[in-house]
Amino acid sequence: MKVAGIGFRAAATAADLQAALALTGEHVDALASVAEKAGAPVMQAFARSIGLPVITLREQDIAGEQTLTCSPRIKARFGTGSLAEAAALAGARHGATGARARLLAPRVVTADGLATAAIAERLEP
DSSP states (O other): OEEEEEEEOTTOOHHHHHHHHHHHTOOOSEEEEEHHHHTSHHHHHHHHHHTOOEEEEOHHHHTTOOOSSOOHHHHHHHSSSOHHHHHHHHHHHTTOTTOEEEEEEEEEEOTTSSEEEEEEEEEOO
């Protein structure tokens, strides 16, 4: 199972989220983010437009997640270096006790800086 972790700023549109996902070059089975972003109208509209489910994560699900990239702002806010990478990894493991995950595509950022995406794949135990 491949999961796209998605991060975005309040001004982002569904087109921004699509652009971030496109930058990864990967096809995925689901999207994932923390609750405030997963439930945002822009995320829900984007998910509907591409026919994918959204995995809603708690902030504690991503806190402490080891990521390849690090944004000081995200580190201070969520306790991990990259919301997109951490959400992808936690989302890929979601619902599968004992599963591991690996990052396939590290965080990418849209040219306007409004959206990020990263891809992780579940590894069965």
